Amino acid sequence: MKGGAGLRLYALVYLLFLYAPILLLPVFAFNSGTIIAFPLKGFTTSGSPRCSRTHRCAMLCSTR
Amino acid sequence: MHHKRAGIDGGTGMASAESQSRQGLTLIAPPLVYAVLIMAAPLLTILAYSFLTDGYLTVIREFTLANYRAVWADPIFHKIMLRSLGVAALVTLATVVLAFPVAYFLSFVVDPRRKSMWLFLITIPFWTSYLIRVFLWKVILGYNGVVNSGLKSLGIIEQPLSFLLYNVNSMVMTLAHAYAPFAILPIYIALEKIDRSLLEAGRDLGESRAMTFWRVTLPLAMPGVVAAALIVFIPTIGDYVTPALIGGGKIPMIANMIQSQMLDQDNRPMGSALAVTAMLIVAVLSLLFVALNRRFLKVRQ
Numbered sequence: 001m002k003g004g005a006g007l008r009l010y011a012l013v014y015l016l017f018l019y020a021p022i023l024l025l026p027v028f029a030f031n032s033g034t035i036i037a038f039p040l041k042g043f044t045t046s047g048s049p050r051c052s053r054t055h056r057c058a059m060l061c062s063t064r
Numbered sequence: 065m066h067h068k069r070a071g072i073d074g075g076t077g078m079a080s081a082e083s084q085s086r087q088g089l090t091l092i093a094p095p096l097v098y099a100v101l102i103m104a105a106p107l108l109t110i111l112a113y114s115f116l117t118d119g120y121l122t123v124i125r126e127f128t129l130a131n132y133r134a135v136w137a138d139p140i141f142h143k144i145m146l147r148s149l150g151v152a153a154l155v156t157l158a159t160v161v162l163a164f165p166v167a168y169f170l171s172f173v174v175d176p177r178r179k180s181m182w183l184f185l186i187t188i189p190f191w192t193s194y195l196i197r198v199f200l201w202k203v204i205l206g207y208n209g210v211v212n213s214g215l216k217s218l219g220i221i222e223q224p225l226s227f228l229l230y231n232v233n234s235m236v237m238t239l240a241h242a243y244a245p246f247a248i249l250p251i252y253i254a255l256e257k258i259d260r261s262l263l264e265a266g267r268d269l270g271e272s273r274a275m276t277f278w279r280v281t282l283p284l285a286m287p288g289v290v291a292a293a294l295i296v297f298i299p300t301i302g303d304y305v306t307p308a309l310i311g312g313g314k315i316p317m318i319a320n321m322i323q324s325q326m327l328d329q330d331n332r333p334m335g336s337a338l339a340v341t342a343m344l345i346v347a348v349l350s351l352l353f354v355a356l357n358r359r360f361l362k363v364r365q
Contacts, residue, residue, distance in 0.1 A: 007169040011182075014166050018189045018244055021200030024210065025192070028203070 114336035123332055131337035141321070145342065148317040149349070151232060152300040155239040159296045160289060162240065163247035167288070170248070171255035183252075187245055194242060198305050201238040205229040205310075230312035238310045239300050247292040254288025255281070286360030294350055301346050318342045 030043050114131055117124040135141050166186070174182050189197070204210045205228040212224035228234060258281060266276035304319035313320070318338070325335035354361070 004169075004173045007165060007173050011166050011169045014162065014244075015185060017241065018186065020204060021197050021241070022189045022192065024200055024203060025196070 110336045110339055112336075113332050114340045116333045118331045118333045121330065131333050132341065134334065135337050135341050141338065141341075144316055144318055144321050145345065147232075147315070148301050148319075148342075149345075151235055151239075151317060152297050154232070154236045155243065155300045156293050156297040158236055158240040159243050159247045160251075160292050163244060163292065164251055164285075164289070167248050167251035167255055170252050171258075183249075186248055190245055195305055197242060198238055198309050201234070201241065202229065202309055205234050205237075229310065230314060232311075232315060235306050235310050235315065238306050239303060242306070243296045243300065246295045250291040250295065251285060251288040254285045254291075258284045283360055286357060290354065290357045290361065293353065297353075298346055298350060301342070 113123070115127050115129070117126050117128050117130070170179060170182055170186075202209070206212070207224050207226065207229070209228070211228060212221070215221045216224065262280055262284070263276055266280045267273070271279065301317070302319045303317060304323060307313070307315055307317040307320050311317075316324075322335050322338045322342070325331050325338055
């Protein structure tokens with residue numbers, strides 16, 4: 001079908017638009033900085049100290 | 065089948081039809097009661113509150129129309145309601161116009177065996193919370209965001225661009241992203257229902273491809289387009305998160321105004337009157353929109 005290639009390209013660009021925010025999630029999940037912004041600080045698999053104390057405590061309290 | 069039975073044994077047929085409809089009613093009664101309670105109870109509570117008087121920290125149980133008079137006379141309400149309608153109209157336009165070619169591609173170009181995979185791909189980004197997706201747009205468009213830091217590292221700009229976030233355009237973009245599948249799916253379904261032989265007939269009778277689309281495909285797809293427009297327009301008017309995060313709280317929409325009345329100013333009757341008024345405006349506009357498109361919505365025989 002003529003025009004199929006153009007539509008396919010458009011659909012792929014649209015998919016990229018749909019996925020753009022989702023693709024960033026893992027990037028910031030492993031970032032060691034406390035602010036969600038660029039430039040990235042470094043790679044980490046543990047939460048930042050601030051996060052681990054107050055936030056986790058609040059979550060824990062809310063489960064009781 | 066009914067008619068045949070009624071023709072043979074007259075009176076008893078009528079009776080059995082009656083008992084059948086009674087049986088049907090008893091069958092749907094429990095979910096109907098449940099739905100009415102779930103839907104109507106909160107609405108009626110809001111409606112009842114909107115006629116009461118606020119008496120600082122309490123609600124005085126006295127019938128009044130003062131809340132509605134205050135809402136209609138309030139220039140801030142006019143401004144914010146018009147803004148909400150404008151933003152929702154822009155979002156609807158952007159979402160439907162951007163989604164239509166995708167739905168068309170899904171229905172007419174994609175190999176039937178691959179269709180479910182494409183539908184799947186379109187819905188995957190919406191598996192995560194709405195709030196997180198809205199917040200991630202802030203990360204993309206923000207002062208130190210993806211776009212700004214990317215352009216800066218490429219040497220295209222010296223200073224971060226400040227017009228990306230905290231304006232109506234960014235709100236429209238975020239909402240157009242958030243409501244994308246709600247526009248794609250109804251249009252896709254409407255396109256799938258189109259009898260392909262009608263398009264062939266259009267071509268055989270000498271219409272160009274573009275004219276066939278304009279005179280056959282688009283009118284037949286209109287029920288889907290109308291449904292998509294309503295499904296996008298109605299919730300975006302009442303969107304609360306996007307104006308708060310992407311608008312930076314500086315461009316409130318009607319939901320933010322209701323929230324501020326209900327919680328910050330603790331004036332529940334006024335907040336309820338705002339909510340009911342906004343709901344009425346949206347209902348009237350939606351009915352008007354459907355009425356304007358009624359010639360496309362007639363059921364084909």
